[in-house]
Each structure stands twice: as C-alpha cells, then as structure tokens.
Amino acid sequence: MKSSQGKGHGYLSVADLENVLNTCKLQLTQIDEVWPNLYIGNVTIAQNRSALQNLGITHILNAAHSKKGSIGDQKYYGGNFVYCGIAADDSSYFDLNIYFRPAADFIHKALKEKDGKVLVHCIMGMSRSSTLVLAYLMLYHHLSLHSAIRKVIKKRAIYPNRNFLALLLDLDLQLKRKKRICVIL
Numbered sequence: 619m620k621s622s623q624g625k626g627h628g629y630l631s632v633a634d635l636e637n638v639l640n641t642c643k644l645q646l647t648q649i650d651e652v653w654p655n656l657y658i659g660n661v662t663i664a665q666n667r668s669a670l671q672n673l674g675i676t677h678i679l680n681a682a683h684s685k686k687g688s689i690g691d692q693k694y695y696g697g698n699f700v701y702c703g704i705a706a707d708d709s710s711y712f713d714l715n716i717y718f719r720p721a722a723d724f725i726h727k728a729l730k731e732k733d734g735k736v737l738v739h740c741i742m743g744m745s746r747s748s749t750l751v752l753a754y755l756m757l758y759h760h761l762s763l764h765s766a767i768r769k770v771i772k773k774r775a776i777y778p779n780r781n782f783l784a785l786l787l788d789l790d791l792q793l794k795r796k797k798r799i800c801v802i803l
Contacts, residue, residue, distance in 0.1 A: 629791065630764060632783045638764065639778075642771035646744065649673070650774035655735045656725065658751055658774050660743040661688050670737060671698060677728035679721060679738045681706050681746035688741060700728065706746045708779055714746065715785040718753035725754045748776035752786055756793060763790035 649659035663669060664678060678695060682688040683703025692701040702724045704717050721738075728734045740746035748770065755766040763786050770776055778786065
C-alpha cells in the first residue's frame with residue numbers, strides 16, 4: 619500500500635487507513651473490550667455508573683469532556699472511579715495529538731493497577747476515543763498504526779476522522795523513525 623504522502627516508501631495514507639477501517643463489519647454497540655481490560659464506549663454507557671461498576675470499570679477517560687451531552691467529572695463519578703477528561707472536538711482542525719501521550723500514560727497507569735479496567739469514551743465511541751486508544755497501543759505496545767487498527771476493528775466498529783488519522787500517521791512515522799535510529803545506535 620503506497621501513498622503519495624510516503625512518496626513511494628511504502629507508507630500508508632489516510633485513504634489507505636479508511637479502506638482498512640471499512641473492512642470492519644461489526645455493528646456499533648455501547649461498549650466493547652478492545653484490548654484486555656481496555657474498553658471503548660459511548661456517552662450513554664459512560665453515564666451509567668451502575669453498569670460501569672458491574673463491568674468492573676475503575677478508570678474513565680472522557681475524550682468529549684465538557685461537550686454538549688457529555689456530563690462527567692470526578693465529582694459525578696465519586697470515589698468509585700478515577701476520572702480524566704479531555705475536551706476534544708471531533709473536527710478537522712482539533713490537535714488531538716497533544717493528548718496522545720497524557721491519555722496513553724493515564725491508560726497505562728490504570729491498567730497496571732490491580733483489577734484496573736479503563737473505559738475510554740467520547741459521544742459515540744467512534745472517533746476521539748478510538749484515536750486515543752490507537753495512540754496508546756502504538757506508544758505502549760509498539761504496534762504500528764495499521765496493526766493497532768486491525769486489532770481494534772476485530773472488537774469494535776471505529777472510525778477516527780481524517781484529521782485524527784493524519785495525526786496518528788504522523789505518530790506512526792515518528793515511532794518508526796525512532797525505532798530505526800535506536801537500531802542504528
């Protein structure tokens with residue numbers, strides 16, 4: 619899969635990634651476990667505290683913090699959950715990449731805790747939340763973006779917007795460069 623972006627070096631384009639995402643045949647549900655103890659869900663499940671407790675969720679990462687229809691903060695969740703909110707816009711201009719590392723660190727720390735289970739959500743659980751989960755898989759599990767997408771779409775229908783896919787491609791390229799430099803050194 620070559621793209622004009624990679625100038626023939628075998629790098630994926632946003633269109634290539636959209637083609638991979640389009641291979642997912644799953645129906646969108648309220649919540650899915652996409653990695654051990656890591657869930658992506660929508661705002662409806664995120665606001666159902668008893669359902670979250672029944673699932674054993676301990677940490678909530680809200681990628682639509684303070685957005686219309688997305689109530690939630692530490693006060694709302696009380697002492698039963700650890701809350702982290704990111705006020706991201708699902709748009710073609712929002713710089714979600716500034717949150718890749720902090721979100722990945724939050725997820726990683728939560729999953730290292732005994733019985734830690736994380737819900738990452740936005741409004742529909744398709745774009746913002748899935749982008750942050752993909753970044754986590756790339757940063758902490760050293761998956762390529764293509765591999766991370768393939769893993770997640772086996773468990774959940776996701777569709778990061780084109781801007782977020784481009785930001786993830788940049789991260790993928792940075793990580794590949796870093797890996798090459800480390801191998802050389």
